[in-house]
Amino acid sequence: MCAGWGFRPGRQAALVEAQPLIDRWPEAPAIARGAGRAYGDAALSDTLLSTRQLDALIAFDSKAGTLVCEAGLSLAELLEVTLPRGWILPVIPGTRFVSVGGAIAADIHGKNHHHQGAFSSAVVWLDLLLPGQGIVRVEPGEPLFLATCGGMGLTGLVVRVALQLLPAASAEVDWQRLPCSDLEQLRALSDKHASDTYSVAWLDLSGKQAMRGGSLGVGELADDGNTQVKWQSSLPLPPLADWFVSDTTMRLANDFLRWREMRHSRGRVSLEAFFFPLDRINRWNRLYRRGLLQYQFVVPENSSSVAIGELLDRLARSSARPYLSVWKRMGAANDNWLSFPMAGETLAMDFPRRPDVLKLFNDFDSIVAEHGGRVYLAKDARLSVDMFRAMYPNWTSLAELRESMGLAGTVVSDLSTRLQL
Amino acid sequence: MKVLILGATSPIAVATARALTAEGASAFVLAGRSPDKLKRVADDLAARFDVEVDTSHYDAVDWQNHASWVADLPWVPDAVVVATGLLGEQDQAQTDAEHAQAILTCNFNGVVTTLEPLAQAMQARGSGVIGVMGSVAGLRGRQSNYVYGSAKAGLHAYLSGLRNRLFADGVHVTTALIGWVRTPMTAEFDLPAALVSEPAKVGQGLAKAMVRGNSVVYLPGYWRLIMWVIRSIPETLFKRLKL
Numbered sequence: 001m002c003a004g005w006g007f008r009p010g011r012q013a014a015l016v017e018a019q020p021l022i023d024r025w026p027e028a029p030a031i032a033r034g035a036g037r038a039y040g041d042a043a044l045s046d047t048l049l050s051t052r053q054l055d056a057l058i059a060f061d062s063k064a065g066t067l068v069c070e071a072g073l074s075l076a077e078l079l080e081v082t083l084p085r086g087w088i089l090p091v092i093p094g095t096r097f098v099s100v101g102g103a104i105a106a107d108i109h110g111k112n113h114h115h116q117g118a119f120s121s122a123v124v125w126l127d128l129l130l131p132g133q134g135i136v137r138v139e140p141g142e143p144l145f146l147a148t149c150g151g152m153g154l155t156g157l158v159v160r161v162a163l164q165l166l167p168a169a170s171a172e173v174d175w176q177r178l179p180c181s182d183l184e185q186l187r188a189l190s191d192k193h194a195s196d197t198y199s200v201a202w203l204d205l206s207g208k209q210a211m212r213g214g215s216l217g218v219g220e221l222a223d224d225g226n227t228q229v230k231w232q233s234s235l236p237l238p239p240l241a242d243w244f245v246s247d248t249t250m251r252l253a254n255d256f257l258r259w260r261e262m263r264h265s266r267g268r269v270s271l272e273a274f275f276f277p278l279d280r281i282n283r284w285n286r287l288y289r290r291g292l293l294q295y296q297f298v299v300p301e302n303s304s305s306v307a308i309g310e311l312l313d314r315l316a317r318s319s320a321r322p323y324l325s326v327w328k329r330m331g332a333a334n335d336n337w338l339s340f341p342m343a344g345e346t347l348a349m350d351f352p353r354r355p356d357v358l359k360l361f362n363d364f365d366s367i368v369a370e371h372g373g374r375v376y377l378a379k380d381a382r383l384s385v386d387m388f389r390a391m392y393p394n395w396t397s398l399a400e401l402r403e404s405m406g407l408a409g410t411v412v413s414d415l416s417t418r419l420q421l
Numbered sequence: 422m423k424v425l426i427l428g429a430t431s432p433i434a435v436a437t438a439r440a441l442t443a444e445g446a447s448a449f450v451l452a453g454r455s456p457d458k459l460k461r462v463a464d465d466l467a468a469r470f471d472v473e474v475d476t477s478h479y480d481a482v483d484w485q486n487h488a489s490w491v492a493d494l495p496w497v498p499d500a501v502v503v504a505t506g507l508l509g510e511q512d513q514a515q516t517d518a519e520h521a522q523a524i525l526t527c528n529f530n531g532v533v534t535t536l537e538p539l540a541q542a543m544q545a546r547g548s549g550v551i552g553v554m555g556s557v558a559g560l561r562g563r564q565s566n567y568v569y570g571s572a573k574a575g576l577h578a579y580l581s582g583l584r585n586r587l588f589a590d591g592v593h594v595t596t597a598l599i600g601w602v603r604t605p606m607t608a609e610f611d612l613p614a615a616l617v618s619e620p621a622k623v624g625q626g627l628a629k630a631m632v633r634g635n636s637v638v639y640l641p642g643y644w645r646l647i648m649w650v651i652r653s654i655p656e657t658l659f660k661r662l663k664l
Contacts, residue, residue, distance in 0.1 A: 021457055053432060056465035057464070057468040059468055081469050
C-alpha cells in the first residue's frame, strides 16, 4: 500500500528504484516519487519511479556557492554539506526531509518567499528525463522549465539539478515572536516587519469563534560564524497517540500553544527549531491515522482580507476545526505555469479527514477561486477539475506541452488523472 | 584513515564510506567494475566531505591478478570494506554451472584471493581493520538461495580463521551478518516491509562495528533473534519446510 503524507488516498503501486545513471523512462505509465512528502495523490500512480537512490552530490563549489546534485538528495543532507562551508539554500520549507526533485516539482516556498521567491529561483539548470527522448538539460525561461517547476512531476523525472546557494555566516536564527489577537493586528505587524527575512504566523482557529489568537514569528540568519549543523534526533510518537486526537484535545493543545505564543519572546535558536519544528516528531502525520487533509490556499493582495474573512465565516459555521493553522504573506508570483505562490496571503489549515471537512473544502474552493486565489497542489488530494482550471489558468500550456511531447500517456499520476492534465 | 572499498558502488558500501568519514577516513580508493558508477560515488564523497578519492578497476572473478592489483594500491589501507557480492538466481544456478560458479566466485573465492595479499601487508604493518559483508543467508542453507548462502557460509568461516590469525598482529576483522536491505539486489523480491532496512542504517552499523573492533555483528541487530530461531529448528523438521 502506498500513499502520500496525508494517508488518503492510498493504493497499490509498483515501486521502481531509479538507478544511478538512469537514462530511460519505465515502459508503463509512471510518476516520479521522491521523499513521499506530498500530502495527496501527486506521487501516486500504477508505477512509481523512486529517486531514493539518486542521492549523490555531484559537485559543490564552495567559492561560488553552486551545487550540482541528483534529485533524490534531501534538503537535510544538502544543508549538512553546504552550511559548514558557508552556504545556505535560498528557500527552506517547513521540513528538511523533502527531496530536491520534490522541491522543484512543487516549486516550494519558505518563510522568506516575500523576498526570495520560490525554490525555482535557485535553480541554474536541471536535467530532465523525458519518456522516449532521454535526458535533456533545461534552463530557466524555457517552456520545459516553466512546465517542470511547480509541474508536480508531470514532465518526467528530474535527474540532476544545479543550484545557486546564498552565503550564510551561521546555522542559527535570531528570532522573535510577536503576539496578535486578530488578523488586522497580524497584518499590521506583518507590514511593520516586511523587511525581516523570514516571517510566518501561527493562528489558533481551533475555537468556536473564528480566531482565538496567534503570533507572528520573524527571524534573521545570525552571523555568529557557528555554521555546524546538528539535528536533534526526532522523537517517536507515543504508541496510540492518535487515539487521543480529537477536536477537544487539539483545542487544548492550541490553548497551550496560545498561552506560550501570546508572550513576546526573542532569542537565538537552531536552524531546526526555527524552520523545522515538526521534524522533531518522527512521522507526526500518524497523529491523523484516518487521514490528514491540509487546506492551503493563497489569495491575491487586493482581496485577501475579504476572501479570508469569508472563508473564516464559512469555517465558523461548520462543525470542523483545523488543528493547526499557519499564515504567511507571500511575494510576487513567478512565470512557472503551475507554481502556487502569488503576491497575497496564504493560509494552511490541518484537518482530520472527515466527510464534513471534505464538504467544507468544496465551499472553500468556491471562495478562493472567486477571489482569484488558488489551492496548493502539493497539499491537495480532492480539488475538482473545474476549480483547478479556474485557479490555474496556465493549465492549458502544460496540457498542450504534455500532448505535443507525448507525455500525457506516459507520465501519469493520480493527480494528473484527477485534474485531467 | 585510508580506506579501500571493494564493490564500492553498492548502496551499503556508499553508506559505509560516508559513515567512515565521520570516524576519520581521509582518503579512499573505490574499487569496482563500472567506471561511470565509481566516478559517481567518488564525486559524491569528494563533494560531501573534505577527502581524497581515487577509483580503481577491480573484478572479484579476476583472481589471477588480485595479488598484483593489491601491490599496485597507492598505500596499504588502514581499513578495508568488502562489499562485492552476487545474489544470482537460485533456479539458474541449479542448472547453469557457469552461473553457480559466478555466485561462488563473487561471494567467496574472489574475496579470499583479494584479502590474502591485503592481510599480509596489513599484518606486516601491524594494524588495520577489515570489514566484510556477510549475510544471514549464510547461517542456514535454504532451498530458495543455498548456492549464495553456502558461499557466504564459506566466507564466514574464512573470516573467522583470518580474524584468529591476524589478532595477534593487531589487525582486526569484522564480519557483518546483514539481513534484508533495500538495494538493487533485493529490488525484485516481495519482502515484508518491516524487516527491510535502509542501506544508510546498515552502512553506519558496519562503520561503527569496524571502528569499535566488533568481531561478528548482525545488521540490523534484531536479525540475531530471528536467526537464533531459524537455526534452532531441528534439521529433520527444517528439511520439510518451504523456505
